[in-house]
Amino acid sequence: MTLHRSLEATLGVAFFSLSLIASPASAAPDAAAGKAKSQICSACHGEAGIAVVPGVPHLAAQPPLSVFYQLVQFREQRRLGGGMEALVATLSDQDMRDIGAHYASLPAPSAGQALAEKIAVGAQISRQSFCQSCHGENLQGQKHVPRIAGQSADYLALQLKNLRSGARADMDGTMGSAARALSDADIDALVAFASAKP
Ligand code: HEC
Ligand code: HEC
Known part of the structure; x- marks a missing residue:
């Protein structure tokens, strides 16, 4: 599928392009x-x-x-x-x-609740859409990619819709292209999967 091919193509450049702006001189956090x-x-x-x-x-x-x-x-x-x-x-x-x-440095939020069937559908869409290649195997986030495991379901749904419509611009375009192919039903299932992830 073209979606998958374009995502695979962008996976490689995502971390590279961010690294260009990632390291201005500064004191340790x-x-x-x-x-x-x-x-x-x-x-x-x-x-x-x-x-x-x-x-x-x-x-x-x-x-x-x-x-x-x-x-x-x-x-x-x-x-x-x-x-x-x-x-x-x-x-x-x-x-x-x-x-x-x-x-x-703070302990992660505890997993929310969602219907098991929705979680299973969300897990499948997440695999097909390579969500975990950027957000991490447990959706824990990495580098500049946000943690979405255990995140507020309402918040996740709003952000996915905003990223899909372009109302929320993303820094390197990769998340926008990941979101554009999602239907409302896909978003619903993905949100169940992510928010209920420990
Ligand atoms: C009045 C409530 C409120 C206060 C006070 C507030 N925030 Fe927020 N914050 C929000 C809301 C609502 C969002 C989601 C915004 C959106 O829809 O994009 C948000 C989003 C964020 C995000 C983005 C998280 C992500 O995963 O993308 C960060 C980071 C953040 N806030 C940090 C802060 C910091 C640091 C402060 C204090 C200087 C702060 N916030 C004060 C309500 C608040
Ligand atoms: C190519 C890497 C990549 C892929 C694939 C990807 N994401 Fe993202 N995602 C990101 C990046 C980078 C951001 C931060 C975007 C920004 O604000 O610039 C992000 C942001 C998000 C946010 C907003 C979270 C917050 O706290 O602000 C959600 C929700 C999200 N992604 C869910 C998903 C889902 C669900 C999938 C699979 C359909 C997915 N992502 C696939 C890289 C990716």
């Missing part, structure tokens, strides 16, 4: 400083990085680079949503690295 800097964030994302407001993403155990890149996207207004653009407008790159280190 400081998780303790990040904890202090993320006090205001707890109102929605929770003290432990487990969201306390429906539809808000959990940040616990996210790869640090993923949090960093998403915060940059919000600050540069390339990604909009939840008022995040305004909330991070004054954060420096170092603040964002520190905050990423803090959330990465």
Whole structure:
């Protein structure tokens, strides 16, 4: 299928193109400083990085680079949503690295619940669509690719629809092409699979 071929082609360039912008000189990320800097964030994302407001993403155990890149996207207004653009407008790159280190150090969210049949369908679509080649075998995320295991189901569904429509731009185009082929039913099943993944 053409989808699969184009995805295979993009898998190779994804990590390469990101590595070009991945390493500006900076101090080592400081998780303790990040904890202090993320006090205001707890109102929605929770003290432990487990969201306390429906539809808000959990940040616990996210790869640090993923949090960093998403915060940059919000600050540069390339990604909009939840008022995040305004909330991070004054954060420096170092603040964002520190905050990423803090959330990465927290224990992962516990798996949500979903119907077993939907989970099974979602697992199959995930294999066919190579979701795990980027998001990791257990959907735990890696490098700049977000963790989606145990993530809020409402949040995942909204993001997949936004990535599919282009309302949420993605940094290297790979996720947009992965999402474009998905039907609403595919998204429903994938969300069940990911949100219920331990
Ligand atoms: C008023 C509630 C609220 C506050 C306060 C808040 N956030 Fe958010 N955050 C959200 C919502 C809602 C989203 C999802 C936005 C979307 O739909 O794209 C989000 C998304 C994010 C994401 C993207 C996660 C991902 O996996 O893509 C990160 C990272 C993040 N917030 C970090 C922070 C940080 C750091 C702070 C504090 C400086 C903060 N947030 C404060 C509500 C909030
Ligand atoms: C080629 C690598 C790649 C593939 C394949 C891929 N993703 Fe992604 N995914 C990414 C990257 C990179 C991002 C971050 C996009 C951005 O914000 O720029 C992402 C973001 C996401 C997000 C938003 C999560 C968040 O917290 O912001 C969801 C949900 C997601 N992917 C689900 C999936 C699903 C489901 C599949 C399979 C249908 C899939 N992805 C396939 C690389 C990939």
